[in-house]
Amino acid sequence: MTSAQQGDRRAMDTLLRSHQDRIYAVCRRITGNDADALDATQEALIAIVRGLPRFDRRARFSTWAYRVATNACLDELRRRTRRPLVGLPEHEPEPRGGAPRVDDQVAARVDLDAALADLTPEFRAAVVLRDLCALDYAEIAEVLGIPAGTVRSRISRGRSALADQLTGNPTTPHERPRT
Amino acid sequence: MTDPDEPLTDEQLSADLDDEADPGVRERIASDPRAKARQEQLREAARLIAAPVDSPAPATIAALVSRALDELAGDDGAGEGDEPPLAPPIPLRRRRLPPPWTVAAAVVVLVVVGLSLVWSGRTSQRHAAQQTAASGSSAADAAKAPSPTTGGHAPSVAGGADPAVSGTPLSRTATAAAAAVDLGTFTDTTALRNALRSGFPSAPPPAARADAAAVSPTALTRCAQVVANTGLPIDALLHTGIARVAGQPLIVYEYQYRPAGPSTTAGKTVAARTLVVAVDPTACKPRLTFVRA
Numbered sequence: 001m002t003s004a005q006q007g008d009r010r011a012m013d014t015l016l017r018s019h020q021d022r023i024y025a026v027c028r029r030i031t032g033n034d035a036d037a038l039d040a041t042q043e044a045l046i047a048i049v050r051g052l053p054r055f056d057r058r059a060r061f062s063t064w065a066y067r068v069a070t071n072a073c074l075d076e077l078r079r080r081t082r083r084p085l086v087g088l089p090e091h092e093p094e095p096r097g098g099a100p101r102v103d104d105q106v107a108a109r110v111d112l113d114a115a116l117a118d119l120t121p122e123f124r125a126a127v128v129l130r131d132l133c134a135l136d137y138a139e140i141a142e143v144l145g146i147p148a149g150t151v152r153s154r155i156s157r158g159r160s161a162l163a164d165q166l167t168g169n170p171t172t173p174h175e176r177p178r179t
Numbered sequence: 180m181t182d183p184d185e186p187l188t189d190e191q192l193s194a195d196l197d198d199e200a201d202p203g204v205r206e207r208i209a210s211d212p213r214a215k216a217r218q219e220q221l222r223e224a225a226r227l228i229a230a231p232v233d234s235p236a237p238a239t240i241a242a243l244v245s246r247a248l249d250e251l252a253g254d255d256g257a258g259e260g261d262e263p264p265l266a267p268p269i270p271l272r273r274r275r276l277p278p279p280w281t282v283a284a285a286v287v288v289l290v291v292v293g294l295s296l297v298w299s300g301r302t303s304q305r306h307a308a309q310q311t312a313a314s315g316s317s318a319a320d321a322a323k324a325p326s327p328t329t330g331g332h333a334p335s336v337a338g339g340a341d342p343a344v345s346g347t348p349l350s351r352t353a354t355a356a357a358a359a360v361d362l363g364t365f366t367d368t369t370a371l372r373n374a375l376r377s378g379f380p381s382a383p384p385p386a387a388r389a390d391a392a393a394v395s396p397t398a399l400t401r402c403a404q405v406v407a408n409t410g411l412p413i414d415a416l417l418h419t420g421i422a423r424v425a426g427q428p429l430i431v432y433e434y435q436y437r438p439a440g441p442s443t444t445a446g447k448t449v450a451a452r453t454l455v456v457a458v459d460p461t462a463c464k465p466r467l468t469f470v471r472a
Contacts, residue, residue: 009251016244025232035461038235038243039397045247079395112227130197131228137199156193162224 001061005052012052016045019062022133023069029128030073030121032113036080037073044072059142066133067143070125077121115165119158126151127158187211192218196225239463242404359399361388362422362431368457368467371422371429375455376471379418379433393428394421394460402430402463406456412437413454422457429457429466436470 003011023044028037047068055064116124122144129140130151137155141148187207194200195208196218208214234240360380365371374380403416413434420431436454457467 007251009248012251013244013248016247017240020240020244021234024235028232029228034235035395035398038239038401038461039395042243042246042397042401045243046250049247049250112230116228127225127228131225132232137197152194152199153190155197156188156190156221159193159221159224160189162227163220 001057005055007053012049015052015061016048019065020045022062023065025132026066026069026128027073027076029116029132030070030124031076031080032117036076040069040073040076043076044069047072059139062133063135063139063143066129066135070129070143074121074125112162115162118165119161123154123158123161126154127162130155187214189217189221193221196222236462238405238408239401241408242401242463245408246400246404358419359394359430360418360420361390362420363388364423366425368424368429371424371431371457372455372467372469375431375433378471379420379455390423390428393423394430398460399430402458402460403432405463406432406434406458406465411454417453424457424466428460430460430463431455431457431467 001011001015004015020041024037024041027040027044028034031037031040044065048065051068055061116127119127125144126140129135129143130137135143137148137151140151140155144151146154187204191200191204192208192214195204208218235243360382362371362374362380365374399419403419407413407416411434414437415435416432417435418431418433420433422429422431432455434454434456436452453471455467455469455471456465458465
């Protein structure tokens with residue numbers, strides 16, 4: 001880390017490669033498609049390279065990197081409103097042993113993307129940082145710059161909306177516990 | 180604390196999943212079947228979000244990292260502070276006006292370069308005229324031939340993409356790729372190949388635009404980096420364009436192509452060639468590749 005902060009190219013390369021998969025995963029979930037996720041990942045990696053000399057280690061590097069990535073994703077989504085979507089995901093998923101069929105995987109992913117797309121990006125980011133990155137509420141509050149109570153509310157509302165859509169049986173507010 | 184008379188909310192159920200609920204909530208859930216069922220739905224939603232995300236191809240990862248590392252050389256250390264950058268800092272960087280003497284020097288240099296280009300252009304025109312008179316103008320004829328699959332439209336060609344003209348070194352393709360020409364729309368990759376057979380257009384077609392805005396500048400640079408990392412015998416990026424083929428955008432790159440082997444055949448110099456590669460802007464997968472002599 002110290003070498004990378006001092007501008008050592010090899011150390012920076014190692015650092016980026018060891019975190020790029022998580023950064024891409026965050027971007028993929030928040031942006032909802034491969035093209036925007038790659039663009040946001042690229043911007044996040046560039047921002048990390050530029051900002052690393054100023055990283056003061058008060059937080060974990062991964063938390064800081066998630067913060068940079070989340071902001072890159074939100075910026076990318078703002079830019080996306082000014083250009084049309086490229087289309088459905090292009091690259092083939094890597095086969096995994098014992099995993100469901102590719103068709104099923106893609107279908108589930110599209111369903112999840114569609115369900116996540118109905119959340120505002122800020123709600124999406126809170127849910128993704130909790131469930132994908134396993135950050136606690138205090139860390140998410142720091143990453144998003146919002147109070148912990150708001151984090152709790154956003155995660156709840158995000159999960160509720162997803163649960164209703166993914167079960168295909170949306171309930172009205174009075175039919176389920178209040179939010 | 181929670182009011183035992185009030186039904187449990189989704190927020191309480193969700194917070195309990197994360198061990199962030201108020202005291203007493205867990206016990207209430209345990210005794211409330213309806214709340215337990217709802218919490219299972221929330222847990223399933225959380226599990227789906229936590230599912231692994233498919234990684235991009237290794238070449239794409241290499242390109243992303245390589246492009247980011249390019250920033251190491253250009254870092255000026257500006258902007259001290261504790262906060263990480265909230266956004267890519269490119270738009271936030273302030274531009275400083277250069278001192279007046281550098282502006283004057285730059286003007287002088289530009290004038291000298293301009294005069295040199297004008298002079299060399301005149302010399303080249305005379306030379307080209309001599310060559311045309313001697314060998315005919317088959318390339319120009321080919322450029323004018325309409326493409327049957329694109330509705331008779333043939334884009335203007337920039338000097339037949341003379342491979343002798345040096346392009347941008349691969350190490351700097353990131354910036355060069357950002358200047359892309361709108362190549363228009365095509366029914367399939369064969370039509371695109373026919374349109375590019377004689378050269379790379381220098382101007383967008385008058386109609387049937389590809390809508391170049393559909394491809395982000397980041398995708399242009401990323402895919403250029405991916406192609407550059409494939410190990411193909413290419414020297415420099417000459418042109419970049421965006422075409423829409425069968426409704427989907429493709430990024431088209433043209434490189435100087437120098438395959439391994441002798442540069443002369445039977446004592447005759449072999450003309451340098453160009454490699455045209457069209458890739459999809461998401462995974463940067465090649466959809467069309469051909470070599471133009």
